[in-house]
Amino acid sequence: YPSKPRLQSKAVLNGVLSRAKVLTIDTMNPTVKKVEYAVRGPIVLRAVELERELSEGMKKPFSEVIKANIGDAHAMGQQPITFFRQVLALCSYPELLNDSTFPEDAKSRARRILQSCGGNSMGSYTASQGIDSVRQDVARYIERRDGGVPCDPDDIYLTTGASDGIVTMLKLLVCGEGATRTGVMISIPQYPLYSAALAELGAVQINYYLNEEKCWSMDISELQRALDEARRHCNPRALCVINPGNPTGQVQSRQCIEDVIRFAANERLLLMADEVYQDNVYAEGCQFHSFKKVLFEMGPEYSDTVELVSFHSTSKCYMGECGFRGGYMEIINMDDEVKAQLTKLVSVRLCPPVPGQALMDLVVNPPQPGEPSHDNFIKERTATLSALAEKAKLTEQVLNTIQGISCNPVQGAMYSFPRITIPEKAIQEAMEPDMFYCMKMLEETGICLVPGSGFGQTDGTYHFRMTILPPTDKLTILLNKVKEFHQKFTQQYS
Amino acid sequence: YPSKPRLQSKAVLNGVLSRAKVLTIDTMNPTVKKVEYAVRGPIVLRAVELERELSEGMKKPFSEVIKANIGDAHAMGQQPITFFRQVLALCSYPELLNDSTFPEDAKSRARRILQSCGGNSMGSYTASQGIDSVRQDVARYIERRDGGVPCDPDDIYLTTGASDGIVTMLKLLVCGEGATRTGVMISIPQYPLYSAALAELGAVQINYYLNEEKCWSMDISELQRALDEARRHCNPRALCVINPGNPTGQVQSRQCIEDVIRFAANERLLLMADEVYQDNVYAEGCQFHSFKKVLFEMGPEYSDTVELVSFHSTSKCYMGECGFRGGYMEIINMDDEVKAQLTKLVSVRLCPPVPGQALMDLVVNPPQPGEPSHDNFIKERTATLSALAEKAKLTEQVLNTIQGISCNPVQGAMYSFPRITIPEKAIQEAMEPDMFYCMKMLEETGICLVPGSGFGQTDGTYHFRMTILPPTDKLTILLNKVKEFHQKFTQQYS
Numbered sequence A, B: 001y002p003s004k005p006r007l008q009s010k011a012v013l014n015g016v017l018s019r020a021k022v023l024t025i026d027t028m029n030p031t032v033k034k035v036e037y038a039v040r041g042p043i044v045l046r047a048v049e050l051e052r053e054l055s056e057g058m059k060k061p062f063s064e065v066i067k068a069n070i071g072d073a074h075a076m077g078q079q080p081i082t083f084f085r086q087v088l089a090l091c092s093y094p095e096l097l098n099d100s101t102f103p104e105d106a107k108s109r110a111r112r113i114l115q116s117c118g119g120n121s122m123g124s125y126t127a128s129q130g131i132d133s134v135r136q137d138v139a140r141y142i143e144r145r146d147g148g149v150p151c152d153p154d155d156i157y158l159t160t161g162a163s164d165g166i167v168t169m170l171k172l173l174v175c176g177e178g179a180t181r182t183g184v185m186i187s188i189p190q191y192p193l194y195s196a197a198l199a200e201l202g203a204v205q206i207n208y209y210l211n212e213e214k215c216w217s218m219d220i221s222e223l224q225r226a227l228d229e230a231r232r233h234c235n236p237r238a239l240c241v242i243n244p245g246n247p248t249g250q251v252q253s254r255q256c257i258e259d260v261i262r263f264a265a266n267e268r269l270l271l272m273a274d275e276v277y278q279d280n281v282y283a284e285g286c287q288f289h290s291f292k293k294v295l296f297e298m299g300p301e302y303s304d305t306v307e308l309v310s311f312h313s314t315s316k317c318y319m320g321e322c323g324f325r326g327g328y329m330e331i332i333n334m335d336d337e338v339k340a341q342l343t344k345l346v347s348v349r350l351c352p353p354v355p356g357q358a359l360m361d362l363v364v365n366p367p368q369p370g371e372p373s374h375d376n377f378i379k380e381r382t383a384t385l386s387a388l389a390e391k392a393k394l395t396e397q398v399l400n401t402i403q404g405i406s407c408n409p410v411q412g413a414m415y416s417f418p419r420i421t422i423p424e425k426a427i428q429e430a431m432e433p434d435m436f437y438c439m440k441m442l443e444e445t446g447i448c449l450v451p452g453s454g455f456g457q458t459d460g461t462y463h464f465r466m467t468i469l470p471p472t473d474k475l476t477i478l479l480n481k482v483k484e485f486h487q488k489f490t491q492q493y494s
Helices: A030-034 A042-055 A082-092 A094-098 A104-115 A132-145 A161-173 A193-201 A220-231 A254-266 A291-297 A336-347 A354-364 A374-400 A424-429 A433-445 A472-492 B030-034 B042-055 B082-092 B094-098 B104-115 B132-145 B161-173 B193-201 B220-231 B254-267 B291-297 B336-347 B354-364 B374-400 B424-429 B433-445 B472-492
Strands: A156-159 A182-188 A204-209 A235-242 A270-274 A308-313 A327-332 A462-467 B156-159 B182-188 B204-209 B235-242 B270-274 B308-313 B327-332 B462-467
Touching (some): A030 A193, A030 B336, A042 A433, A082 A104, A082 A354, A082 A374, A082 B082, A094 A104, A132 A156, A132 A327, A132 A354, A156 A161, A161 A235, A161 A270, A161 A308, A161 A336, A182 A193, A182 A220, A193 A204, A204 A220, A220 A235, A220 A254, A235 A254, A254 A270, A270 A291, A291 A308, A291 A327, A336 B030, A424 A433, A433 A462, A433 A472, B042 B433, B082 B094, B082 B104, B082 B354, B082 B374, B104 B354, B132 B156, B132 B327, B132 B354, B156 B161, B156 B354, B161 B182, B161 B193, B161 B235, B161 B308, B161 B336, B182 B193, B182 B220, B204 B220, B220 B235, B235 B254, B254 B291, B291 B308, B327 B354, B424 B433, B433 B462, B433 B472
Parallel strands (some): A182 A204, A182 A235, A235 A270, A270 A308, B182 B204, B182 B235
Antiparallel strands (some): A156 A327, A308 A327, B156 B327, B308 B327
């Protein structure tokens, strides 16, 4: 992050009594300084600058900055689901309930949401845990998804996006000092919210490495290695898993999930399952299995004891409604007293944004067969998911035609995370070779990616994360530009 | 917070290998346990239970629970501003831009907001600091409000309600251990977000008492006393002020604000000004003065040096849109490196909810004279603010007719905070006399208030906080019920 050089205080320069600042880089909270979040880091700041320079008429080797750094579907042209937006408009301005152009199922959904709001207004606070009727709908959704495994609405907490739920859970968990400080296991590569939250809380980050050779799968032996090493200097208490994977795009097999649950049970780790991409599964033979479903299929020895928290969101899947900051978490086997503390903790922030709660309700309770909006809803959802599946394949295929780039199949989620070969000369020249590579790519092509170092990677390997979200024609151009750039870069530093 | 008795683990009961929980009340983060938030505490939990019991047909001495515990305007029947909701509907479902029943100014406002969103959709992430054009509108609003004092949009951060901004600023600030641990001065009575955030961050809470005898004003001598005492055991670095006051309803004089700024400057304290009730000023002769305006009127010795953060929100004033979680903060004289850290920190949570950002934009940029919606906007705003002014007066007047209750004028904000005399016998019977009083009031009348202990009060004095938000007829009934209850309670314990 850029910052101007520190000046002497103005007062001194004017010869007046000095008054130094209360809050400086040296006197601020040191844990905040340690926080890093590459998805919006220096490359993105530079991309924003470049956009400004372009708009001011400055000449660049490209006419447009393409932000492939973040899973921001609508910004990349994905259209919102019509039904969802109709209901949101009706809830925002209930006068529209008299408008005959809105379908009846949208109106009845809006009425139900408004009836659950104080004074029938989305402008009222809701219960801190979220609107009752929405939590009931979430519970029924989970039961359908998991083939009838029961879900108690009381175990559902609506959140401000999944990030909010993840940070809240970590906050409950992290304590101790020195060798008893809480350690939390996260995958490498990871989504950097985890490392950022752990840094802010002063928790110990325990890295377990995904196996790139086996399509970014989780190895129990690697979990064991990481845990055993960590036990020497901290108190590991939780294991975070992202499935489908971010940034790595793998979809975990049922067997793998079962093994992970058994590992967590044996090692007494609380499981945090980040399942926000649960509808984003593209590869043949892959299927989403929720951690909860597998847990319950393993029988009461596990389903009565393993503490599991699962996170979902309105931001991904086929809806991509990031801006509304909707989400939920389900807590399973949580101690009753801890749950009371969780309810208290979330009450301090009053409630999650109500439009996001409404949207979460629609996601878990979309138009049903026979309802007027059903066919169009299915059509829109299918179109979006098919396009994503196509783009996942296209991305993998084109990247793998580039010498020096190898990309695992994008089985799910919204990103490719290819491995790139960076010539020795470039490695010697740069402090962070993949940051150097991505910055050069941005300056020369206008394509904004995130270097692998922002997610973590095995030492000596280099990657970038690229979303598969641009429209197919634009994605094709983008992939070809990446190819051209990589070839040029390789030549230049060989 | 109620919790079930701890059971032995199921596994032990079944004679199977025990597997104790990872996360229990004894092994969770102890700072979270210390967090308290009375506005949604045990009384409110009981009120929710009572509502359920009533709906199940259980007999009670009342037919309805009235939640006068929280500043939730729409839940109390206040109507949203039509123009705001029209624009939100247009932004949610842009098809409506073709609907001729929507006024042109609403449409042009919606178009402008959508043009600032990626893919013209509120479903896109925005810049973490908030949408550029909204921050520009906020800056122009502040300049108009403060008689032309300049405001840089770059110093505006949009937030998820004011609470989010306050917690973020405290997070940047709090550090150190033992005698160097950061201390933060807050008023007593206070809004319990402050004590909750400080407890969670492990900061030292430094109480300064407002002067109830002088209409809850701030005394510099009391600030000095609190600071001098605190300096013996911590490092005081910030002073929080709520103006207009919550829960106390006072509006600070210009002179008082100037004295507070001088105190902060001399003592090197960062000033945090919670100004979310800036339009809620009712009493004759009272006027809202922003801390920023006064700071700049004091000349460069102050305006170039004093670090000030001011908070505003969409939740209060005449709009009362709590559920949208919109807000902003303006940072003044903040060190550039710290500002870069702040920008980084907020980026981890991606962005504030976009509908809340849109609403904040409308609040700072409402319909202008000559625009089609202007007259109706003014009519609606005036009606709401006049009704609040009337209810503020009514509340004060009726409460002061009750023997054993004395209430300062409700000059601003949305609450009365009357002092109540609790008979000696009740004090001896109860652990927390005003909690006991409010719980009894709830059980007997259905009126939900927050005991003074939730906000802090001088030892041996008792209060409750009651919103002035119910419609006038309901408020009259409520106040009479309070009167009856207080008389009965006093008799019973005399």
